[in-house]
Amino acid sequence: MMNDFNSEDVREVEALVQGIRRITTKNWTVMEVCGGQTHAILKNGIDQLLPPTIRIVHGPGCPVCVTSMEVLDRAMEIASREDVVLCTYGDMLRVPGTKSDLARVRSQGGKIRVIHSPLDACKVASEELRLGTGRQVVLFAIGFETTAPATAMAVRAAYMQSLPNFSVLVSHVLVPPAVEAILSDPEHGIDGILAAGHVCAITGYEAYEGIAERYRTPIAVTGFSPVDILRGMLAVVTELESSKGSDSCNTRVINAYSQVVERTGNSVARRALEDVFESCDQVWRGMGTLPQSGFKLRSKYQAFDATDRFVSDFGSIDYPALATIQNPCRAAEVLKGKIRPTQCEAFGKHCTPAYPLGAPMVSNEGACAAYYHHQTRHDPDVLEG
Amino acid sequence: MCLAVPGRILSIESSSGLRMGVVDFGGVSQEVCLEYTPEAGIGDYVIVHVGFAISKLDPTRAEESLSTFHEISALPGTP
């Protein structure tokens, strides 16, 4: 049979599920903060395997979903210029801004290239130079700390080569401040957290130790395969079960993805981030401004900042006010794990991937799109978990 | 988020001043930037995100190493 599904992981998954079922005695709510994990959980029905007392909620783990409307509108404005080629990841193409999206801008003549790696954008810039088109190339750099080092490398490469027609629209967001923001809400209702494994591969997990301690919430650095997700879940539940009734525990960070992640992360990548970026306050769509939760280019690389190079023509859109107009999109509550996508009245009715009202429905690993695509909650056979 | 896939380094070379490699993901290979994994050499496994190796995959550090390592050549994992 031409297939390569590894059924060894079936046995391991079974063993992990049995382990979790054996030790679970109470109701626990565990949040994962990674769209890739949301997707993997729903695609493989992991929530169906867990005992009904364990509830999984999905946090703001979708950098696409949390990219601010202002940055999106800016990207569209830049892409609409005659003299610009905007290089973007496919994920961003259909995310709605205030009035439009990049796909529509493309259909109206905007030059938008879908790229796979930031270095592709450098190549496009060199090519435009070589052809003498006079066009500028802008890299729309979104993503968490996992993607930021790649952007950093592209910026440094452009700096070394003195690429005159290359700039970056930076919109990287950092995970720990978002986790902190969620846990600082006294009514968060979250008992444990699965931390995004690939973000931690870069940053390490020292930052999470403080958070786990301050909020008395165990955190497991978790991967993305069914086995890895369950390992993370087992680690968190073990921690919760073993420390119930005691004040001294519940503060650990467990590395359940140690084949990829080290406590200090990737030092070379971290140094690159340090060299190219500094942290700044950042608007998270649906969550407002979180302090020190984004990246901006350091002054050494300021020349490559697209927001400086292309003056905005926006006039005055009151973004903060816009952000409060949620109706009927309840992305904010979804991103904080307060409601499941299926609890939103618009879900599946006025809001679908074809006609999205908000970002979590557009981005493939946004919680709403993930639920829509896998729709386990619509299946009456499925146990409510 | 952060779609990253494991692959094995087949070859390494310098291109435009960057340490680049050809990485095999199980029948298809692609050019990958290895600047962030200087410790990874030919034959090593790395995790690749947006064309960059972000970490060397060390199966021996996994709690239950073998099954994960075997998953590499048949990985259903990341969507």
Added chain:
Amino acid sequence: MTNFSFVCPVPDPLVDFVTQSHGAGGKLSQELIDKVFLPAYGNAILANKSDSGELLVPTKPGRLAMTTDSFVVRPLVFPGGDLGSLAVYGTLNDLAVQGAEPLALTAGWIIEEGFSICELRRLAQSMGDALRRCNTQVIAADTKVVERGHGDGCYLTTSGIGWIRDGVAMKADRIEPSDRILLSGTIAEHGMAVMTYRNGVEFSPPLQSDCASLWPLAEKLLAEVPSIRVMRDPTRGGIAASLNEFAEASKCCLRVWEESVPVRPQVRRACELLGIDPWVVANEGKLLVVVPKEDADQALRIMRSDPLGVDGAIIGEVDSTHPRKVIAQTRFGTHRIVPMPTGELLPRIC
């Protein structure tokens, strides 16, 4: 006195590029036909250059089937095929899944001014090769040239006419609970081959399209398993789209066992790298077939005996649990609903 030259050389139409005159119906159009199209896929009927092509209706009892498709694939040439071969196989396959033996095709070219004649010749030749392989002819053709900037290189529309024998009446609403779902081979190859090229993602070795004519396999299946409910070639939208179409038309539930769907390891890895679900990716040489339970094994045997069906598999069954839904059963025993795919196939990083 000025020296007049009375020599006014006619531009050689076959130097390099297609011009507006090639589509104007006059001498240059004829030259294009004579020197590019006829050598590639000409035959006695086309050589007549009549306004219409004629053919005889078969004598065995049955009815005509007609189909049309416009091919706008980018890039024009990809590993495993090109616009020319795709336009032949795609249309023949639309006939084949209806149970129609191909009788003839038409070809309508819309070419952008400035398009390379050399490339055009290549596409036409490819078309000719595919036609010969399938023992079918183009009996009517047309060429138009549009202004530069309006044609994206080249578009090709093919219509096909075929003959469905009496006794063959396949329709998705004939699907019933307990039926089995079969797939003739590995999925996601065409869409991934084209998409990686289009988005500048280079894989080594390059992914190959599975572009091929399904009639020989379809014919065998129809002859030996007359109880077939319906067949489909899952093109745009992949098997997810076709399965949903079946579910909607039959009002049944189609339950697919995820691990039984054949995918080449390289294609699966490529899909993972780009964050794409193989089930929504286009195929151009695969058959999805629904048969009554008791005929499933035989249908599978016939599939596997054909070169295009060696990786054939029974991938699922029909029941009445969740009407009009497609359910994927995972290897863990869990399940999820597979919705109708929406939108453009885009690689993602998140």
